[in-house]
Amino acid sequence: PLVLGIETSCDETGVGIVRGHTLLADAVATSVDQHARFGGVVPEVASRAHLEAMVPTVQRALDDAGVTLDDVDAIAVTAGPGLAGALLVGVAAAKAYALAAGKPIYGVNHLSAHIAVDTLENGPIPAPALGLLVSGGHSSLLLVEDLAGRVVQLGATIDDAAGEAYDKVARLLGMPFPGGPPIDRAARDGDAGAITFPRGLTAHRDMEKHRYDFSFSGLKTAVARWVEARQRAGETVPVNDVAASFQEAVCDVLTRKAVAAAKDHGIDTILLGGGVAANTRLRSMAVERCEKAGIRVRVPRPGLCTDNGAMVAALGSHLVAANVEPSDLGIPADSALPVELVSMVRHEARA
Numbered sequence: 001p002l003v004l005g006i007e008t009s010c011d012e013t014g015v016g017i018v019r020g021h022t023l024l025a026d027a028v029a030t031s032v033d034q035h036a037r038f039g040g041v042v043p044e045v046a047s048r049a050h051l052e053a054m055v056p057t058v059q060r061a062l063d064d065a066g067v068t069l070d071d072v073d074a075i076a077v078t079a080g081p082g083l084a085g086a087l088l089v090g091v092a093a094a095k096a097y098a099l100a101a102g103k104p105i106y107g108v109n110h111l112s113a114h115i116a117v118d119t120l121e122n123g124p125i126p127a128p129a130l131g132l133l134v135s136g137g138h139s140s141l142l143l144v145e146d147l148a149g150r151v152v153q154l155g156a157t158i159d160d161a162a163g164e165a166y167d168k169v170a171r172l173l174g175m176p177f178p179g180g181p182p183i184d185r186a187a188r189d190g191d192a193g194a195i196t197f198p199r200g201l202t203a204h205r206d207m208e209k210h211r212y213d214f215s216f217s218g219l220k221t222a223v224a225r226w227v228e229a230r231q232r233a234g235e236t237v238p239v240n241d242v243a244a245s246f247q248e249a250v251c252d253v254l255t256r257k258a259v260a261a262a263k264d265h266g267i268d269t270i271l272l273g274g275g276v277a278a279n280t281r282l283r284s285m286a287v288e289r290c291e292k293a294g295i296r297v298r299v300p301r302p303g304l305c306t307d308n309g310a311m312v313a314a315l316g317s318h319l320v321a322a323n324v325e326p327s328d329l330g331i332p333a334d335s336a337l338p339v340e341l342v343s344m345v346r347h348e349a350r351a
């Protein structure tokens with residue numbers, strides 16, 4: 001199927017077009033520069049930027065793919081989770097396009113879409129697979145039994161998301177927002193073994209109760225304390241070493257728990273998804289450790305890890321192919337859509 005996907009859950013207005021598993025267009029407009037001076041995404045600013053970018057970005061994607069709206073078989077849109085106002089602009093636009101062009105609409109889960117994007121590069125996902133979803137708002141281990149509807153969360157962060165930790169640590173090191181890319185770069189010139197930062201929820205007793213959960217807020221505090229102590233002593237902060245050591249702690253825990261979860265469940269494929277999956281150290285460590293454990297690892301290219309429309313189109317295409325029922329035009333944008341709901345069929349009250 002030819003599917004157009006719309007993504008507006010945060011600060012990227014993404015429109016992707018895929019045919020089956022083939023990516024035809026991936027147009028992204030971002031309002032990140034408008035948020036940078038605030039050190040985080042400002043919801044009202046993001047919503048307005050989506051509104052302004054929507055029609056031109058859809059048009060650019062159609063042009064890039066060399067297709068028209070009439071050629072499209074279905075429209076997929078991120079229905080949640082994300083910023084309520086930002087999601088609303090995307091959902092409303094998708095409904096408008098669907099209605100005007102007479103196409104079915106699929107309101108899909110942003111988190112499943114971060115996993116589904118991998119099909120564009122590496123083909124169908126073997127079932128079951130273990131998803132390590134690491135982004136600005138989430139850090140979870142997912143049991144992906146069937147991308148068309150059966151995704152189970154094994155564990156998640158109990159405080160900050162991995163991307164959030166990158167953003168906060170970057171800020172205290174004086175780096176710009178979003179903090180993932182500058183830390184990734186600085187870490188290349190640093191010594192990852194220079195400072196031993198805590199590995200959250202990996203102690204023996206934590207592994208019993210929180211085997212598949214993450215915690216990054218203690219790590220962020222430890223980095224802050226370490227940096228403050230240097231500054232108080234009038235010493236220069238070895239920024240590259242701090243970045244590398246912090247990054248090592250994050251990636252160590254993420255990969256260790258993902259491999260453990262895969263082994264526990266007899267799963268031989270780990271999929272990485274979400275913005276933090278663009279991280280060079282996470283990618284190399286995942287490859288190393290999975291190889292050692294006899295597990296296949298699949299990671300989309302960095303440009304497809306951060307938010308984009310292609311991931312939404314990829315999931316939409318999978319749902320169409322799997323004969324999943326399209327969504328009612330009355331579906332809402334749900335800022336807290338649970339990960340288990342891969343797509344939203346109608347406006348249902350949920351517990």
Ligand code: ATP
Pocket residue numbers: 009010081082110114134135136137138162163164166167178179180181184274275276277278279280305306307
């Ligand atoms: P969610 O998907 O949970 O709704 P989001 O959509 O805002 O959150 P993404 O766009 O998936 O998040 O990812 C953004 C996050 O990824 C930011 O926190 C950013 O710092 C982080 N990130 C991006 N590139 C890298 C990198 N190279 N290394 C580490 N983190 C990165």
Ligand code: MG
Pocket residue numbers: 010011012306307
């Ligand atoms: Mg973003």
Ligand code: FE
Pocket residue numbers: 110114135136274275306307
């Ligand atoms: Fe995301």
